[in-house]
Amino acid sequence: MNNFGGNWTESKIEILVEYAKAYLSIMNIYATKYKWKLLYFDGFAGSGFIKKGNDESQKIIIGAAKRILDIDNPRSFDRYYFVEKESENANELVEKVISNYKNKIIDVANTDCNDKIRSMGNFLRTDKGKKYKVLAYIDPCGMQLNWKSLVALQELNVDAWILVPTGMGVNRLLKKDKRISDAWLERLEVFLGLPKENILDYFYSETIIPTLFGDEVIINKEEKAVEKSAELYQARLNELFKFVTNPYILKNKSNSIMFHFFMVSNNKNAVKIANQIINKYNRL
Ligand SMILES: C[S@@+](CC[C@H](N)C(=O)[O-])C[C@H]1O[C@@H](n2cnc3c(N)ncnc32)[C@H](O)[C@@H]1O
DSSP states (O other): OEEOOOTHHHHHHHHHHHHHHHHHHHHHHHHHHHTOEEEEEESSOOSSEEEESOSTTOEEEEOHHHHHHTOOSSOOOSEEEEEOSOHHHHHHHHHHTGGGOTTSOEEEEOSOHHHHHHHHHHHHTSTTGGGEEEEEEEOOSSSOOOHHHHHTTTTSSEEEEEEEOIIIIIHHHSOTTSOOOHHHHHHHHHHHTSOHHHHHHHHEEEEEEEETTEEEEEEEEOTTHHHHHHHHHHHHHHHHSSEEOOOEEEEOTTSOEEEEEEEEESOHHHHHHHHHHHHHHHHO
């Protein structure tokens, strides 16, 4: 069972489910007319259940997988593809959730999501794949999503909800004194798809103070580094997809921003609907 989450865990799933229902209602008309196949892809599927809180006040939340599989009205997806890297989670997902949906076509891959996103991108470019419309949910707990993987989805018929660990991930690697280890710099490069020089220039500036014994260089880290990382990621997403939503902002109990949750699409109306849902949850 996965163990994490503030209130955002529930909201994030509610946002996804609300969007999936709207998506399926619209696709119910068009998919039949144009003979499209609908695929739901979940890149970080988890065990099916989320344990929240400590032993005294523990709560079990039903994960997104089951919530999506339960949608049948006005229609369901034609196929489902779940990816989960941890064998224990993948097994639990199959045993406790997937095995109850014998009437649905479901694949579970116990591997790295980045590989499967790339395979999906390749598949969607084939003649068979061109018939598919995809709703994707990319819900990592940290910085496991590589930028290169998203590039594989460029220009495709994919609406993807992407959880970006701005406060939880990027900001934690950006040390105040700029002394970032090579391993962390490499992680930032792979995650943002940018060379380290650009990343450092974006988040840091220098002030030179002349002193009696020579110039002193003061390193300044961007004050609003979390928000700036969200802006950067949003702009990067916009290089791959025509439309990107505003983010749903996920904060912890001390009101610190942990994640930003975006939806991307090449369809204007899709992002309009997603923004309406996001705005509603941001106001709650
Ligand atoms: C935030 S949880 C997912 C929760 C899930 N979406 C739900 O609603 O229940 C993230 C999951 O991703 C898995 N994971 C971590 N790195 C991964 C990777 N590179 N590829 C696929 N899954 C990964 C973790 O084992 C964990 O179960």
